[in-house]
Amino acid sequence: MSGHPHDNYPTRLERPADPIARIEPTVWGEGNDGPLSEHDLKTMAANGYLTRPQTLGQNWLRPMGDELARIGGLIDDEDPRIVRERQGGIRSVFEPHLFSDVIAEVIGLDTVLPVARQLLGSDVYLHQARVNLMPGFTGTGFYWHSDFETWHAEDGMPTMRAVSCSIALSENYPYNGSLMVMPGSHRTFFPCVGATPTRNHTSSLVRQEVGVPDQATLTAAANRHGVDQITGPPGGGLWFDCNIMHGSGSNITPFPRSNIFLVFNSVENKLCQPFAAAEPRPEYLAARTTEPFSVQSATA
Template identity: 50%
Template sequence: MNTTVRPDLYPTRVSGEAVPQPRVDPVVWGDAPGPLDEEQLARYRSSGYLVLDHLLSPREVESYRAELRRLGSDPALRASERVILEPGSDRVRSVFEVEKVSELFAGLLHSPRLTDIARQVLGSDVYIHQSRVNYKPGFGGAPFDWHSDFETWHSEDGMPRPRAFSVSIALSENLPCNGPLMVMPGTHTTFVPTVGETPPDYHKESLRVERLPVGSPDPDHLTRMAEQHGIEQVTGPAGTAVMFDSNLLHASSGNITPFPRSNIFIVYNSVENTLEAPFAAARPRPQHLGNREFPV
């Protein structure tokens, strides 16, 4: 009988006390030249995030905005699992797996200007683990609670290591007042487990709530991390992109202004870090949340 126990380098969703642990994996996995220069790589390695100015031209922004509106008003798409609505509202919060429903977005997500960066940082070929567009509408865009994406992807999707990163591309201006991305720079070097068992089909709840009942570090840990690392807002005009490590603690506040904060969100994962059985859930999340069909 096979009694081999699968190693879990980042145990989480624990009972009792959650004890943060140092990250045991690199942040930048490759050393081959690529689009990012040494200064940019050093900044990303140290802070866990990097802003890429003017990734999209104004003409591209307008084209992607039109596609964003088309997806949000498609009745068949709205009726599918790919669409998440705002809490207590019928307004669209997110559309997932956009490369499967939009040729325009698919072209961007697979374009060398993004995938070449991903290969450089992750040190291997890559694939899209997850994609979505976020709408964050004015007068009601709900907050996203503090979390590490890797904690979710590890526990619920079965991603073994934090050999992945996200790119968020602004399609509207990110202002200090309209719920921009907030990060705790440097927190990517510490894995903060969370407390509590993953409920069945938790994704149906976690993607819509303002406060995560499971999957967010407790307030004491968040306070200590914020005091140690600080909190920074990522702002900038439409067309700006930010790439950030999968283990970086981040969040965003609600949007009570008239100004929406829409963005394209892509996660690149190494082909050497493909998904296994979930580490802290009974079964994997659906395909549109965690890609198990690659290369794409």
């Protein structure tokens, strides 16, 4: 992990600052670099997100459900990779590919890994992986935020050359906490106010209060970009840029919502010292091992 390059996206400031226009492209690869069409790439560049139905085929859904149940039986309350809701239920399981060979295999699928490489225009490594669980009645949402703001401030990610893939493992309805995004907001970085508390991740993974824009900024962004809600059946994939503004509401319905969340970072975008935190977050939240991910590493 190296020292600091120049900071193009200062955040966690003492006072409000103007939004910053994005410097980097959203799409780094071309149409002949992978499975995405030119239309797909243009959609991703314009909106900051792209839906890919049947990222997981129907034959994967039952094994994945069995794996989630199996992992639930292995839960150790002392394991920091297990994040619980304030009411006690499981919210997220980090590094699930280390718990499960099946999940590790998903990362190397032709519908996943080559897409990440194409969007980022390089070999990639897994910056972060988790299973998100939003149980019925008690699942709480994720407040509006840009992932890059946190990864930049607390992990030391220097540039916007990372992409997330969320794969639905249950039906995403408009009313059970499905993800919302502001299309086009990925082209603007919104600096946030407030210093990063020590070991902020121990509370922010349950409820993020630092590194989120104020309500006036969010209102202006929503008025400019609008809000799209991502719904659909199990197996569907959502690719979204590291800097897009997104969030989800709580789930007060009886219908649980779960997904696999994979973050791919370019091997050319290695982490340095955090830009706005005293120390980096743990490896299970922000990998500093940047060996290019491959099908072999997924199944080893």
